[in-house]
Amino acid sequence: MFSDTHFHFHMLEENLQPRVLREMAVRDCFFGLDIGTHCDDLISRQDGIDKAIEKCAGIVSDDGAASDSCIASDDGALSVAGIASDGNLSGEKLKSKIKSFIRFSAGIWPAPEAIRDRKNQIEILEKMIRGAGVAGDESCRSGAGIASDEDSRSGAGAAGDGGGENSTYKKVVAIGECGLDHHWNVSGVDGRAESDFDDAMFLGEREMFEAQLDMAKRMKLPVVVHSRDAFEGTMECIKNAGYDNGIIHCFSYGIDEARAFLDRGWYLAFGGGVTYTKKSKMDAMKELLRFVPEERLLLETDAPYLAPVPFRGNPNNPLLIEHTYRFISEARNINMEELCETVDKNISRLFFKTTLKDIEFDIA
Ligand SMILES: [Zn+2]
Numbered sequence: 001m002f003s004d005t006h007f008h009f010h011m012l013e014e015n016l017q018p019r020v021l022r023e024m025a026v027r028d029c030f031f032g033l034d035i036g037t038h039c040d041d042l043i044s045r046q047d048g049i050d051k052a053i054e055k056c057a058g059i060v061s062d063d064g065a066a067s068d069s070c071i072a073s074d075d076g077a078l079s080v081a082g083i084a085s086d087g088n089l090s091g092e093k094l095k096s097k098i099k100s101f102i103r104f105s106a107g108i109w110p111a112p113e114a115i116r117d118r119k120n121q122i123e124i125l126e127k128m129i130r131g132a133g134v135a136g137d138e139s140c141r142s143g144a145g146i147a148s149d150e151d152s153r154s155g156a157g158a159a160g161d162g163g164g165e166n167s168t169y170k171k172v173v174a175i176g177e178c179g180l181d182h183h184w185n186v187s188g189v190d191g192r193a194e195s196d197f198d199d200a201m202f203l204g205e206r207e208m209f210e211a212q213l214d215m216a217k218r219m220k221l222p223v224v225v226h227s228r229d230a231f232e233g234t235m236e237c238i239k240n241a242g243y244d245n246g247i248i249h250c251f252s253y254g255i256d257e258a259r260a261f262l263d264r265g266w267y268l269a270f271g272g273g274v275t276y277t278k279k280s281k282m283d284a285m286k287e288l289l290r291f292v293p294e295e296r297l298l299l300e301t302d303a304p305y306l307a308p309v310p311f312r313g314n315p316n317n318p319l320l321i322e323h324t325y326r327f328i329s330e331a332r333n334i335n336m337e338e339l340c341e342t343v344d345k346n347i348s349r350l351f352f353k354t355t356l357k358d359i360e361f362d363i364a
Contacts (some may be wrong), residue, residue: 001340002325003031003101003347004318005269006177006300008248009033010041012317017048018056020317025089025097025125028345031351032102032318033300035177035224037109039121044129046170049102057095068315080109099169103351104132105224107176107212110205112196118208126215133171134219135351173351175216176224177249179209180237183228189305213241222246222350225266231257238264247350250302253286262296267350269298272308272316275327289331294342296331296350299324 002024012020024032034045106129107115147233154263184194216223223246227234231253238244244264251258251268258268270289277285299321301307307316308323329339337364349355 001027001337002029002319002321003299003343004029004301004303004341005031005247005298006035006136007032007303008037008305009052009303010045011304013315017052021049021052021098021102022089022094023319024057024101025094027319028341029318029346031314031349033174033224036104036106037111037177038129039108039114039125042104042132043170046104046132053095053098056098059090066258072166083286086141088325089142090151102169103135103173104170104174105174105317106172107134107174107178107224108236109177109226110179110181110208111190112192112201115201115204117209118204120349121295122208122211122215125212127232129172129215131217133167133175134221135168135171136220138142170220172219174222174224174246175212175219176361177226177247178212178223179226179228180205180230180232181226181232182226182233197204202274206233209234209237213243214239216245217243219323224249226250228252231260246268247298249300252304258288258291262293267298267301268292268344270324270328271300271302271321272306272312272324274331275309275324276312281287286331289328295346297328297342298346298350299328299339299343 009017009020010342034049036042036045106125108118108121108125157330181190181192182197183190184192184196186193213223223243225234225238225248227247227248234248244266247267247269249269250259250271250273252273261268274285274289301316301321301324302317303316303318303320306314307314307320311320311323325336325339329336332339334342
């Protein structure tokens with residue numbers, strides 16, 4: 001339950017990391033995608049998650065009871081979110097289960113310094129991805145975590161290339177996030193001003209985005225697109241690249257723009273921002289959330305950013321996505337379980353080119 005197609009795990013507080021992974025496993029999370037923003041961050045992100053997995057498994061005692069340090073939540077989000085813990089999930093079983101649902105994306109965010117150095121950085125990115133491996137057909141069956149004990153033991157990689165669970169878990173399943181950002185805010189996380197961008201920079205930004213679309217096309221991978229205040233430019237780039245496969249992440253446009261992306265085959269992902277839409281725009285937001293067809297809808301946190309209400313302003317983490325699921329299920333007038341199922345089906349189709357039914361069939 002509660003898949004999250006976009007988070008920056010290494011930016012979560014270090015002591016929170018193992019607890020988040022453990023609780024995602026306890027919730028039978030189907031899929032969580034760790035997103036890259038720098039050409040060379042893949043290995044360090046993977047190492048960071050490996051460490052958090054070890055830590056998480058290591059602090060669970062042999063009899064299966066979670067030790068206090070793992071679960072006792074005296075400091076914030078976890079306890080407030082009221083997450084149940086499953087004392088039976090421990091050790092190797094826990095590690096294997098986490099590796100069955102965590103996946104990695106790699107890409108270059110359009111920061112001015114990356115744009116200036118784009119030729120070099122695109123090369124590095126491709127090398128990093130080839131080094132980790134590109135998820136292909138073998139990832140279909142090993143798939144994202146299928147939530148039964150049996151499955152998590154056979155785990156990711158069971159039907160893969162014979163290289164064991166690690167090799168499949170670390171293969172790259174998407175390119176991104178990459179795209180265009182024309183939102184200037186010197187006091188924001190990006191620290192960018194309009195003066196950072198001249199014509200050459202604008203063109204360079206597009207070139208860097210198109211190079212990543214091309215790479216995704218060659219590797220047959222979906223793209224995680226960042227598009228802020230740049231609808232037209234984004235459209236032009238994807239038309240130039242002739243590749244419509246992936247997610248418009250943190251969708252921030254209106255129904256017309258949604259239709260334009262949907263018509264080309266894109267999935268739209270919504271984050272915690274939808275929960276704190278201004279009152280005057282709330283009706284339009286809910287209309288948009290109802291407008292997106294069931295088979296193209298995804299949910300994400302963009303953690304540690306954009307925590308949903310009632311955690312707005314705090315650091316976000318993938319467990320808080322439950323609040324976004326609740327909000328969107330209410331807007332669409334369906335129950336939350338139904339929404340979880342819808343999102344997981346979409347994830348299987350987009351990332352594993354298969355359906356949940358196929359995965360279950362293969363395992364059986
Ligand atoms: Zn992001």
